[in-house]
Amino acid sequence: MSGTDDTLVYLLLNTLLVNNFVLAQFLGICPFIGVSGKFQTASRMGVAVIFVMLVSSALAYGVNLVLVACGAEYLRLIAYIAVIASTVQLVEMFIKKTSPALFRALGIYLPLITTNCAVLGVAKLQTSEGYNFIQCLVFALGSGLGFTLALVIMAGIREKLELADVPGLARGTAIVLLIAGVLSMAFMGFAGLGG
């Protein structure tokens, strides 16, 4: 990768649509199923995740440089988890200070981002792909947007589903998974986009 504008756009499209984190790579399934019941909470959760992903991706890039310099790569996982947990804590404090209304709206979802495997996935994948700093940020942005996109689409469908006559057996998680399967098939149509 040369890191020109072209490849950065492709990287963004690729993580957003072709390799969508939720629907193609199975990262962040728990919040995808747990928080996609209502459109409003889904979109707020998405924004919080994008923010945490961007900050933790930048921090993880720095931490990785330090670890490689010290020859302590085996500490990577523990260091990343610590970075993510403290980022979430930081974001929590920041939002609480600047916008108490948003803080109340996000409620329990904010601390739960720590255990969202999509966030750790970004840190882990950017290391194994060897992205540079700019690419890391674009990758984190694309992943976060992709996560939000999937979450918002699913929330929209589930709000409509309230009115539909779903068989009793399928109510709850089963129907969400079947819909996710169809959505994922739809996203396969993006394959090939962005090279």
Added chain:
Amino acid sequence: MAGEAMPRGRTGPTHRDAFLNGIWKENPVFVQVLGMCPALAITNTVVNALAMSVAVLFVLVMSNTLVSLLRKFVPKEVRIAVFIVIIATFVTVTDYAVKAISIPIYKAMGPFIALIVVNCIILSRAEAFSSKQPVSKSILDGFGMGFGFAIALLCMGSVREVLGSGTFLGVPLFGPNYEPWVVFVLPSGGFLTLGMWLLFFAWWRERKDARNSREGKAA
């Protein structure tokens, strides 16, 4: 519950229940719907599903043991952080072990070995069970939950491999004329398969409940 297996007046499940709950009644994937990411991502072949199950079983048993051993010394305020460090340590061990044993499996599992750290099953067992129960029960609980997870992954893996590539453990099943349903190996097949297993178990449970209530009325 058997009275003699209960330790002196302490409440909690018996050893037998600690083991069996995870396998069936509280199956992590099919009943608690936890740890879905690896259950969906690493089950396109039976071999991958097996490898993932072994990795999770190891981390679960070891972290349950250590959390239970340390349960009297860890201050309540920082317990989650301590649990995560314990889990991350064992995951790092697993990560290096898998890399040493088989590079193809390591490649197939991609980032998901590292992601065992944030697998809700393991943290939820640490928080809900082994931080409160003695070591022997915690080990049994780890094995029970681990086997339950393995059963779920094998259910997923076998359906997806048989339908998606017409093989089981790499052995062709249907002869050369079988046209594989490629969709089952692809991501959307993971969602569909898990959805259908959940439907199947919901149907089974409903049938059992109906039968129980009928017998209850008859008696």
